[in-house]
Amino acid sequence: MNARVLPYVLILPVTAFLCLFFLYPFVLVAKQAFSTGDGFTLDNFRQVVGYWKFPISLQNTLLLAAAVVPVQLALALLMATMVNKMQRGRDLVLYVWTIPLGISDLAAGIIWLAIFEQSGFLNSMLSGLGVVDRPVNFLSYQHPGVVFLAIALAEIWRATAIMLVILVAGIGLIPKEYYEAAEVFGASPWKRFTRITLPLLRPSLQTALVLRVILAFEVFAVVLALGGTLFPVLMSETYAYQFDLLDSGAAAAMALIILAISIGFTLIILRALRVPKGATI
Amino acid sequence: MAEIQIKNVAKRFGSYQALHDINLTIQDQEFMVLLGASGCGKTTLLRIIAGLETATEGEVWIGGRRVDHLPPKDRGIAMVFQNYAVFPHLTVFENIGFGLRMQKLPNDEVKRRVERTAGLMHIDQLLGRYSGELSGGQRQRVAVARALAMEPDVILMDEPLSNLDALLRMEMRAELKGVLAESNTTAIYVTHDQVEAMSMADRISVMHQGKIVQAASPIEVYRNPAAEFVAGFIGNPPMNFLPATPAGDGKWTVAGQILDGPSRTTPLHFAIRPEDLRPADTGLAATVKVVEPLGAHLLVTCSVDGALFRAVLDSDLTVRRGDTLTLAPQPDRVRWFDPETTLAVA
Ligand SMILES: Nc1ncnc2c1ncn2[C@@H]1O[C@H](COP(=O)(O)OP(=O)(O)O)[C@@H](O)[C@H]1O
Ligand SMILES: [Mg+2]
Numbered sequence: 119m120n121a122r123v124l125p126y127v128l129i130l131p132v133t134a135f136l137c138l139f140f141l142y143p144f145v146l147v148a149k150q151a152f153s154t155g156d157g158f159t160l161d162n163f164r165q166v167v168g169y170w171k172f173p174i175s176l177q178n179t180l181l182l183a184a185a186v187v188p189v190q191l192a193l194a195l196l197m198a199t200m201v202n203k204m205q206r207g208r209d210l211v212l213y214v215w216t217i218p219l220g221i222s223d224l225a226a227g228i229i230w231l232a233i234f235e236q237s238g239f240l241n242s243m244l245s246g247l248g249v250v251d252r253p254v255n256f257l258s259y260q261h262p263g264v265v266f267l268a269i270a271l272a273e274i275w276r277a278t279a280i281m282l283v284i285l286v287a288g289i290g291l292i293p294k295e296y297y298e299a300a301e302v303f304g305a306s307p308w309k310r311f312t313r314i315t316l317p318l319l320r321p322s323l324q325t326a327l328v329l330r331v332i333l334a335f336e337v338f339a340v341v342l343a344l345g346g347t348l349f350p351v352l353m354s355e356t357y358a359y360q361f362d363l364l365d366s367g368a369a370a371a372m373a374l375i376i377l378a379i380s381i382g383f384t385l386i387i388l389r390a391l392r393v394p395k396g397a398t399i
Numbered sequence: 400m401a402e403i404q405i406k407n408v409a410k411r412f413g414s415y416q417a418l419h420d421i422n423l424t425i426q427d428q429e430f431m432v433l434l435g436a437s438g439c440g441k442t443t444l445l446r447i448i449a450g451l452e453t454a455t456e457g458e459v460w461i462g463g464r465r466v467d468h469l470p471p472k473d474r475g476i477a478m479v480f481q482n483y484a485v486f487p488h489l490t491v492f493e494n495i496g497f498g499l500r501m502q503k504l505p506n507d508e509v510k511r512r513v514e515r516t517a518g519l520m521h522i523d524q525l526l527g528r529y530s531g532e533l534s535g536g537q538r539q540r541v542a543v544a545r546a547l548a549m550e551p552d553v554i555l556m557d558e559p560l561s562n563l564d565a566l567l568r569m570e571m572r573a574e575l576k577g578v579l580a581e582s583n584t585t586a587i588y589v590t591h592d593q594v595e596a597m598s599m600a601d602r603i604s605v606m607h608q609g610k611i612v613q614a615a616s617p618i619e620v621y622r623n624p625a626a627e628f629v630a631g632f633i634g635n636p637p638m639n640f641l642p643a644t645p646a647g648d649g650k651w652t653v654a655g656q657i658l659d660g661p662s663r664t665t666p667l668h669f670a671i672r673p674e675d676l677r678p679a680d681t682g683l684a685a686t687v688k689v690v691e692p693l694g695a696h697l698l699v700t701c702s703v704d705g706a707l708f709r710a711v712l713d714s715d716l717t718v719r720r721g722d723t724l725t726l727a728p729q730p731d732r733v734r735w736f737d738p739e740t741t742l743a744v745a
Binding site: 301309 | 449450451470471472476477478480482484486487488489497498501502528529530531532545549
């Protein structure tokens with residue numbers, strides 16, 4: 119077969135698959151979002167944005183992302199640096215650290231629920247130590263801070279590894295000679311990290327951050343397990359429109375809003391961490 | 400003052416002994432070349448001096464100070480790496496100024512020094528570029544400028560020219576030698592290229608299997624190799640060897656000829672450089688195998704008494720494959736080696 123045509127033929131099945139199961143439903147969702155039965159309208163968007171729970175769920179989602187992603191980034195960088203320094207047993211440590219990746223987000227939420235709920239590990243421990251005399255219901259409306267903390271912890275525990283694997287691969291690509299040159303020219307370990315590792319890691323940081331931030335805006339099952347309705351987020355509102363209120367137009371509008379926010383942040387991250395032409399490894 | 404002393408340095412990687420008991424003194428402002436085949440331990444020794452590797456045994460002194468417990472930055476050294484290690488995310492300016500920034504020098508001082516060294520290395524036009532926009536030769540210049548900008552006592556270079564093409568290498572060789580002589584630094588230069596070593600060095604240390612076999616001026620290493628390895632390694636083509644048996648009274652039988660030599664009673668190896676042979680009436684009988692005209696000279700590969708033997712002859716001569724030449728060695732250029740120790744015999 120003609121060598122010019124062959125690559126296109128080879129990617130055809132995947133492209134067709136994506137068009138059928140991604141692009142087509144996406145168009146349907148967009149159509150739903152922009153119509154209420156009689157032609158093009160923004161009514162669905164007006165409705166969801168005007169609802170009293172929208173600002174609070176947007177705020178919760180953003181707050182959660184702002185609390186979780188930087189901590190995860192710092193943790194993943196620290197862990198990746200440590201793994202990279204290891205001579206032996208590196209793969210084993212990596213496997214252990216990435217175990218949470220293999221657990222579904224709902225399961226992760228339930229694991230942390232088992233820790234925080236009224237009859238959970240935390241309460242048994244506290245009463246065992248005599249800190250509290252009867253079990254406290256941490257995950258109630260009386261303790262919004264604890265609810266937030268529990269969700270943030272569960273998210274950090276669950277999804278740091280996704281950044282870790284990307285960063286480990288990225289750090290492994292940086293030639294050792296750069297570190298030696300930096301050391302000879304007087305850079306301390308911290309300076310080597312900030313002046314060599316971080317800038318040379320930009321492409322991996324981009325990927326890791328984009329992936330993680332998008333996931334952060336889609337946070338759902340962990341929140342549902344730990345916070346229930348106490349902590350509304352964009353995704354749980356979308357779910358409520360679709361399955362509780364059976365308003366698929368509004369749900370579609372919410373989905374598009376989440377998509378728009380994700381795209382916005384993706385562009386910001388790509389722009390902030392861009393590598394100038396000619397400055398790649 | 401930055402004299403370098405290496406005292407009894409040994410290095411083991413696990414069970415592999417990369418360096419054996421190295422002792423070497425490099426004078427202040429001397430240009431010392433470490434020369435040896437790939438894998439002989441040149442880079443390891445350089446990295447021990449730099450502080451990027453720790454010696455298993457021994458001491459390193461720079462400028463009268465013991466430095467082997469100090470980190471690289473406190474040793475007063477700068478280094479040019481084999482693959483340049485020019486930081487890809489920094490401009491040429493920031494690359495050259497990297498060490499100065501780490502020393503927290505004021506901006507105008509950084510600028511002054513970067514511009515001066517960039518001028519020395521003829522890269523003042525490139526200060527705004529990234530390394531991805533530079534040729535190999537330009538990157539090389541940046542790496543040297545970055546080292547010079549530190550105004551170090553000692554500059555260490557690990558095969559800095561090995562990634563350049565032949566013409567550029569020759570050009571950079573002369574330029575580097577000039578710039579370093581100007582800068583009054585002590586230099587240690589690692590190479591496996593003997594032409595580079597001969598042309599640049601004040602002194603050459605020839606390394607072989609983790610040992611320094613000879614440390615002497617280029618002409619000394621060339622004329623009076625201390626061991627058979629040096630004789631066979633230096634010179635292109637290298638020295639010729641023939642077995643010699645004692646014929647009594649300082650006379651030796653070499654390929655059926657009687658030659659003058661040292662007074663010894665055990666067999667020796669006779670050695671002569673290919674360019675120290677002349678066609679004459681009496682001498683070694685050589686059967687010509689290959690003739691290679693090199694323009695200025697004729698490289699003739701022959702067989703003498705069954706052994707491989709090369710001669711560099713005048714290009715006016717007509718020599719054909721199969722001819723038998725009589726080659727007379729220039730008496731004062733003949734060297735003798737003890738086959739037991741492989742060392743030179745006076
Ligand atoms: N980090 C290391 N671990 C194990 N062996 C090494 C290491 N570095 C060098 N060696 C070995 O030491 C010997 C000398 O290496 P090197 O100093 O790089 O030689 P050269 O620079 O002369 O080519 C080689 O046989 C090499 O395989
Ligand atoms: Mg080497």
